[in-house]
Amino acid sequence: MRDETRAREADACDRYVYDKYAYEPFAVTVDLAVLTLRAGALHVLLVERGQQPYAGRWALPGGFLLPEESAEAAARRELAEETGLADVGGLHLEQLRTYSEPGRDPRMRVVSVAFTALLPDPPEPTAGSDAARARWTPYDEAGPLAFDHGLILADARDRIAAKLEYTCLATACCPPEFTLGELRQVYEAVWGTPLDRPNFRRKVLATPGFVEPVPGAARLTGGRGKPAALYRAGPAGAPHPPLLRPSPEGRLA
């Protein structure tokens, strides 16, 4: 294989030479699986493709790396472009993995670095320069997506579900001040299973630094029921021991 590669070196006008070997250049993109909670349901940010292939199909937002830009920076830039968010700085953005199967784009070889993010209180997305339309879609109603974006989206949900167990990530999906009920809804929506209210409360409050009460005994009296105390995200990064999801069956790696 090395010989085959080396033989190309002579006539390679679009290939680089590096450590004696010629290599193929690739297109590199980022794809973003941006999740949020809306009305208690998990939603994902999708854009509608304007060109072939998959014209008219929904896809994850994303785009090409600029020449002097890391994948992380490209992801933040694309996210800001697609959602119109200004304060993308303090946001949780996690690299999922890189999708590099030949043929994942029918036209050419594209290597894509996928990221996932968890946003609170999402603004309506503004259709960017790339996309015909952009919108928040309920996770379960995201039909077949373009390219391998359905796989990326499923991987993103798996990753988020796992991180909820052993990190305090869930607060990233809540507004700056939130109730324990709102926090619990994050877990329930991502895990797809109801949690026992008192036990959830006990576990969260028993974890030092997970949440801290808002001083002044502020309470949210929005909907029905007894008004709930307000909390802020604390400095802790991970609960010990983790907050495991129920029904251990079917979680083999």
Next chain:
Amino acid sequence: MRDETRAREADACDRYVYDKYAYEPFAVTVDLAVLTLRAGALHVLLVERGQQPYAGRWALPGGFLLPEESAEAAARRELAEETGLADVGGLHLEQLRTYSEPGRDPRMRVVSVAFTALLPDPPEPTAGSDAARARWTPYDEAGPLAFDHGLILADARDRIAAKLEYTCLATACCPPEFTLGELRQVYEAVWGTPLDRPNFRRKVLATPGFVEPVPGAARLTGGRGKPAALYRAGPAGAPHPPLLRPSPEGRLA
């Protein structure tokens, strides 16, 4: 930024056009952090660089993606080339993340997809076509590595340490038949902390499908001490609840 990119389209002889936009091609490589246990100590497979930059420095094995090859396939190919392993098929190979900072290679823009693997009973590596020399190096004696490979190696150890907690990955580092003492050494070497023997044994045996005894009451009577029973890796993927490492301090995400 889009306009800047578009303006390059006219004279771009080495750029592609995709969805109306020109983009920069990138070199894509894979890097491998291959770990194993030797004499109870964590070791990593390193190669000595033959060319500038970092000539003479040790680096992680790796190489360029071939035109019709996924990153996973490239990683398996490079691993087979560097270690001479034939049965790389059933091996645990996990994608770590992609390193894309501009400037991580002083000569040109290189995007690298990093993988990590855990091998049992390593054969001596054969210096491949790329590398001057290849060898197993104790993790703690891996000096400053070329490029950002020190960062990749540290990320690999973190990932492996985390996966030991909530998966049954450790058996991937043991021979087909092993004692619980050998299995415990994997945890101790990766976590860098001794474990209580009886408690470790209780936890492993209480996890259904983690290990299963070798029929015939076979026992290993190699070194000192009472001979140990032999076990094989079971079908389970993850213990429930996880096997948490001691001393929870300093594990914030």
Next chain:
DNA sequence: TCCTTTTATAGTCGCCTTGACTATTAAGGG
């Protein structure tokens, strides 16, 4: 041969977490 060292294995004890509950409080809606 005996004794020490080493490692595997068996078992105990008590604390803490957690799952499964019940009860009480404080709102809103008919």
Next chain:
DNA sequence: CCCTTAATAGTCAAGGCGACTATAAAAGGA
């Protein structure tokens, strides 16, 4: 004014786990 809803308080028992002690079975040295 009652009913529903949700937050909060508390109880109770089973299981997991850390910290130990004890026993068994090998190798090595005196």
